[in-house]
Amino acid sequence: MERHRQAVRLVSATVRSLFERSEPYRIWHGSTNSTRPPHQKAGVRVVDISGLRDVLSVDAATRTALVEPNVPMDRLVESTLPHGLVPPVVMEFPGITAGGGFAGTAGESSSFRHGYFDETVRSVEMVLPDGEVVTARPDKGDEYEDLFRGAAGALGTLGTTTLLELKLIEAKKFVRTTYRRTSSVEEAVRVIREECAAERGNDYVDGILFSKDHGVIVSGKMTDDLPSEDERVQTFSHPWDPWFYMHVRDITKTLPSSASASASASSSSSSSEGTVTEYIPLSEYLFRYDRGGFWVGQAAFDYFKPVPFNRFFRWFLDDFMHTRMLYRALHGSGESARFIVQDIGLPYESAEPFINYVSDELAIWPLWLCPLKTPSRPSFHPHLRDGGKGKKDKASHGEMLNIGVWGWGPEDRNLFIRANRALERRVDELGGTKWLYAHTYYPRSEFWRVYGSAQQKQYEALRHKYLATSLPDVYDKVSVKVDNDDAVTRGWKPWLKSLWPVGGLWGIWKGIQSKDYMLHRHATWKWTGEGDEAKTGKTKSA
Template identity: 75%
Template sequence: MERHKQAVRLVSASVRTLFERGEPYRIAHGSTNSTRPPAQKAGARTVDISALRHVLSVDKASRRALVEPNVPMDRLVEHTLPLGLVPPVVMEFPGITAGGGFAGTAGESSSFRHGYFDESVCGVEMVLPDGEVVFARPGDGEEKGAELFRGAAGALGTLGVTTLLELQLIEAKRFVRTTYRRTSSVAEAVRVVQEECDAAKGNDYVDGILFSKNHGVVVSGKMTDEGPGDGESIHTFSHAWDPWFYLHVRELTKALPSSASASSSSASSSTQGIVTEYIPLAEYLFRYDRGGFWVGEAAFDYFRPLVPFTRFFRWFLDDFLHTRMLYRALHGSGESARFVVQDVGMPYPSVEPFVDYVAENLDIWPLWLCPLKTPAGPSFHPHLRSSPATSTATAASDGAKNAATGGMMLNIGVWGWGHKDPAAFVKANRDLEHRVSALGGMKWLYAHTYYDEPEFWALYGNRPWYEALRRKYKATSLPSVYDKVKVHVAPRSGWKPWLKSLWPVGGLWGIWKSIQSRDYLLHRNATWKWKGGAVGEGEEGKKKVS
């Protein structure tokens, strides 16, 4: 703990010096899971907190963990699982950090039960913009830190620097009994997601994949210490020869009928459109890491026809196809400037028209579905803002009501190639923003954001509250949330962007930058990976966990 205190004193001193000079700054973490152009941060003063990357303690009795902000999810899980504990919400990408989950928006497949990641945070240590070190808890009372805690959650570090988090943990089990329900329409997929979120189902995890309008799969999971029974199997997704999760799900379900007529008594019957298998817990939590959901397939699209999208090449190039390496390559190559990466939270009635819009205008598949228990406002997290198709005046009234009650939404992940022409790319993203707003939805702010300032604050609707906090905690010299998320559209200039735009120069440069990071070693040396065998089928699989 003394090492931590010394590191915080150094951060505090740096922040205080900049405050006294009246100089704004940004926070350097050492990694990023944002797709915003990194060039926008060039030249900015930074406060380096990359050394704050340790799990300080995990207490089994209280089910609490003290972690520094740059602790990634895989390192956190490696510390908690040996004690039979796991965070309630674990981001599916191993490199996403605890601090990033608190300061950003992190909703995952357990969020229908537990809400966003910050709702499992019991308290945060922060260095305020004048260098003062405070500890804020949600239950401390408004004047003692509750308002600061609530304001800092999702505010992208614009109220201060998070230096320590106290996390609530829950009991972990060995496996996740995973059920795949085949759907044959978007409306059916939405209905099945809602069914699987019902408390009577007892699910710990629920998400879904839309491969097309008529091929969807809703994935639900229950933690269990029991191994597979007859006709069931264990599967892993972290080893180089394992299948990518979404490809496994697609192959497993493509020939199945809809599960609409399936009853709970026939849940193990694939003839009813339902398949069940067992996945070790950590393998389940990070099942989308290899291939970055399905975005890794785009790397093969880029290098086609040099590198075909086959199982052999997915095995051979496995080091480059985990999310940490994919992010490095995406930014290094410059291809983030034409790759659509948008997550939106939609009211359930708006999901089908939004999917229709994406299919007709962007032709991006698959799409991710993730049900979310959203907070009452004010919040920069997506939350129920207004009913779809309401007038502006009515939307404001509805938004106030929804802010008071919170509610459920469906996160739709839209990730795929956009237009090569920069102007057309921006227009497509702007059109998507307009459509999301018209349908009563809200965007995640980690991605490309093009709102003008009045439009942004009209949508997020909490500017007076937020600006009051910035004044109270002396944060007005820091970039605001809008300053941090707004993409500044400017023509590319210089020889580097021109050179990287030439195929395959940009892609090769991205690969080189990812190799330089040495992030591939983090997955190679991960201790969370299942050691009981790779993929077990039937009797062989049961032997591997006996």
């Protein structure tokens, strides 16, 4: 803990010195899972907090963990599982950090129960823009309650997080996973709501739409028991394992929809009822989308077209197919400038028209479905709005559906921007909001109308109260800088990287330089079979 205090004192002194000289600065975390292009101004000072990356303690009695902001999800899980505990919300990409989950938006397949990641945080230590170090809690009556709630999702624009106290829940050895086949968008949306009902007892729920007539809703329940000694345990972390989404597609493509099957009284087996069930070790389930980055990894094969997308090459190139390396390559190559990566939060009734829009206008498949419990207060997180365009922006508590739209956009830069703007307008019409980790093209006035005048008023009041007006605001951090709606300032480097295969090769080189592939090679959360019960603090029953 003393090392942590010394590091925070150094950060505090550096920030205070820059504040007193009115010098702008940016925080360097060491990695990012955002797809936004950087627009750092020349000469801006950097405050390096990349060394704050340790789990300081795990307390089994209070079910809490003290973690520094740059602790990634895989290291966090590796630290809590030996105590028989796990965070309630674990981001599906191992490299996403606890600090990123708090300062950004992190809603995952357990968020229909637990809400966004920041809802599982008990307190945060922050360095304010003038260098003062404070601890903020969400408890009513806490001196910095407004800071805690305002900083969640505000992208570090109110201060710098240096420590988090996280809630933990009991971990179990496996996730009993059920794949429920659907045959229409309407059915998929209905079924995912059904699986979120409390009486279902699910710990995790999400879904994949491969097409309008092939969807799969994935539900999971934590358990310590296999039904029999011969039950197969499915893993997804090893080089020869299947990619999760392909596995789900392949084992469900011949099934009838669960709705039509349940209407038939003649079927008795689980597969004939439109469902398949298997057992996945907990950590393998939590990071099941890592290899292939959901399905975005296939885009790398699309780019390097001579390389076939088959099982051999997925095995041979496995080091490059994990999300950390994919992000390195995406940023290094410049291909994020023409790859649509958007997550949209929508009321359930708007999901089907939005999916139809994506299918008709962008032809992007698969799509990810993730049910969310939304905050009752104004927030930068996706939240329910009262109606669509032009109506009141009052935030309300309730259920909504996240839809992940990830795929190639138009090659022409102007057309790419237009496609993103058109998507933003359609989301607005349907009463939805975007996650802010990705490309955002709203004009400033439209951004604040969409995210709410109440949110803007509270946020700006907090920026003045905590002396943060010298820092970029949220809009400054998320908006893609373009000259106008049809152009973008470009130099010779983006032009060179736009030439095939220069950008892709450069992205690969940047990934190799990072050595991020070593992190997965040496991960201890991966299931190896014998002896793995120790990872959850469990012992085998007789």
